[in-house]
Amino acid sequence: MRTYGKSAAFVALSATVAATALTGVVTVPAHAGTASAPTLSWRPCATAGGPAAQECAELPVPLDYRDPDGPQLSLAVTRVRSDRPAARRGTLLVIAGGPGSSGVQRVAEKGERLARETEGRYDIVSLDPRGVGGSTKASCGLSPEDRELVNLRAWPGADGSITENVTRSRRIAEACARNGGAVLRSLTTVNEARDIDRFRQALGEEKLSAWGISYGTYVGAVYAQKYPQHTDRWVLDSNDDPDPSRVGQGWLANMAVGVADRFPDFARWASDPAREAEGLRLAKRPQDVQPLVLDLAARLDREPRESTTPGVPLTGNQLRLALQLALFNGDHDFAGLAGLVQAARSTSVKPVLPAALSGPVPDADAAVSMGVICNDVRWQGTVSSFTRAVAADRVKHPLTAGMPVNVTPCAFWKDAPAEQPTRITDEGPSNVLMIQNLRDPATPYSGALKLRAAFGDRARLVTVDHGGHGVYLGNGNACGDRTVTTFLNTGTRPQKDAYCAN
Template sequence: MRTYGKTAAFVALSVTTVATVLTGATAPQAVASADPVPALDWRPCATAGGPVGQECAELPVPVDYRDPGGPQLSLAVTRVRSDRPDARRGTLVVIAGGPGTSGVQRVKEKGERLRQETEGRYDIVSLDPRGVGGSAKASCGLDPEDRELVNMRSWPAADGSITENVSRSRRIAEACARNGGAVLRSLTTANEVRDIDRFRQALGEEKLSAWGISYGTYVGAVYAQKYPQHTDRWVLDSSGDPDPSRVAQGWMANMAVGAEDRFPDFARWAADPAREEAGLRLAKRAEDVRPLVLELAARLDREPRESTTAGVPLTGNRLRQALQMGMYDDAAFAGFAELVQAARSTSVKPVLPAALAGPLPDADAAVSMAVVCNDVRWQGTVPSYRRAVAVDRAKHPLTAGIPVNVTPCAFWKDAPAQEPTRITDAGPSNVLMIQGLRDPATPYSGALKMRAAFGDRARMVAVDHGGHGMYLGNGNACGDRAVTEFLTTGTRPERDTYCAN
């Protein structure tokens, strides 16, 4: 069985949320001056396949930045030093997505390539945000069933009803309020931004350059708004709409459009005669792939198929979730096509993707929810969610109503402690956005809202390609070249530009 997809965080990048933020609206400069920044005790942590010379350390940060001398958390941080000291010009922070993705792991995967692309001009650094990877964890104490990705993400029932989604969302929110404590309440975008700036100070840098991916673009945008004087060359890769009244609720709603934008790429691939030899050609015409997948999902709603994972059948919603993950990267198409073919066969048991074969660890489930619920109070009542699902389900059957469905955020116990940041054109013109035209998670239409918010601070490179994450990933030589040139020389396109596939 081929592996495919990226484990979606609860939103798109995927995601859901929890409790009140402990951080107040204290000015960042006041916080920084009130608390001495600790030294970082670096140690070797290079692994096979990762960058040569990678180092790791722990960065203590306050649980509550209003009380910098109070309880502390430990964050895992990493760096890969420039291999050309004479060419070095600064430090570049990789801001991973999610919420819930490890920055340390991202550097292990991309650090060497990034060092080569930027020709040693940067020390490359990152951190595991609160609740992630090697950093301090939080817990909601959820039952295993509630930590199944296909349950954490609120797929409506086969008939479109959301009764079970409402019950589960309320139960999850109550468990997080009961068990999460101060650490869970501190999992916010605002705190990740503060933590990155504390990391900057610990590194002894006046400014940082950045490569933010997916949800990391929002973190990067908020950092650029809060600390413009500390930004150097700022790259935002695969951005969502930064509307401060909705934040992640808006990102999730936009996924319906993203799936519609992206699916034709898969349909053309799955109808290509080149798929015949591997047994992965789903139809002779691209236009027949969509009804085939939708009809199969409906059949699995009625008659789930036993999978190779005992007690975990392939249902219609598991197939739909696998499709969402499979559209993140062209390399994932084969895995989803193989799952479809197995589900259609009477003699083969489907092999579920790893992300759908068992529950998420409790800490991973907690962080994927807490950030987006802590950032902003979600809008809607149960009747309004029910109406929205009915409309969206009919309009966008590929996503079957999930993008506008109820989540635990609807029942979060505490209101956010501060308003989300509004992204504006106030600040240096040093932002380069790169965006795929057919992104299933952060669609181009939403990225245009981020571009408009930045005004003349930003330029955008639109890449005629599908998938989520363009630079050194799903993109093309033209897009990669534009980002690399900006990071190495500071030169951006004079105006927004386009890269053909």
């Protein structure tokens, strides 16, 4: 459920927290247990374009909750306090996606809009999870090549072979086992839920409201399952299958369905006569766009094109990944994708790669994205079963060429999960509002329906007839935005599952 191309917001760290980033953990005195909530020392941390009143602090959390008085990690936390104290009714937690996205950055991006929508009813807060942004980092010590996004996502060879993927996945898993240490092993969804509850205590709140996005919906669901008594108004935006036997492995496999659901939106756009004047019309009929893209990717498999990024050619798998990235956001990314396709077809123009494909992912980002999904559950499969799955999926979902079901480092992860994943059930307060695009390429609608079923009467689902990943305050759908805002402001949800037209 990861959102690619993200950038981390690094808050200014105190000397103590700077030392934490170097050593990984801080050793606390034996008496510093969990009997009393930690104290947060807030300071201004506004950034350009973000809320002027944004503040930041550091939250100590146990490296291992079985040893609450032992070594502590430091998490970067943030808040924007209500500017209408008389209207304030509580605290609204923003749970960023990923694994690997920054809550501090998310508040910088969305905090002002969220404060306007909720009319001062909440202090808006968030945190950088373990391993992210200004929080204590983990490292796998991977080579730049192994941190290229096209390699972290295990695209099979042109002939469907996964031999190179197996070799790379083993190498990455071994590096993470060798270099990651206790911090990497602590990166789990359930620990993020525990860290959120530690944050709640530090804020002095009995309950939290929340807006979880993408992977943040799973974190939010796990929190609501473990701490139902501490949930108020709970919004989960862009959801996926919570199956505890598969978790991240299932999310990755579901992306093949999501891309297939979303691609027709691009095909209609790219065949529209309006694209002719822009030089971006790829075909005269929507049904001709997919064969064109697949044929181009196959040609690039055989003969990669030199790009404007030195040493990084445009390959077939780079094109497939660029397609996946462009489908994530609103239709505004379609022009860039069509331009890349046109440049790759030309003999006189060098393709310009999307920024996310032009260099390696930072090592800490690679570590956290793998750490969480590999630590949460033991991945199922053998080399032979992955080979068979890739062969079948390449036929069923040619746009993703078998990548979503391919082998990953999680298949060779050295440490068994420390605990079983949380099973989401219908036991708990009926205070969850789910919202979902019909054509989400990352967390497909079919997966969201499974979370909806797991929640039972605890939840209502708002289906939005829209494409892309992320709904609330993201795609301009007035009906969807209004439904979520009404719930946050008044507590009123639709009486039953609802639908919003595009």
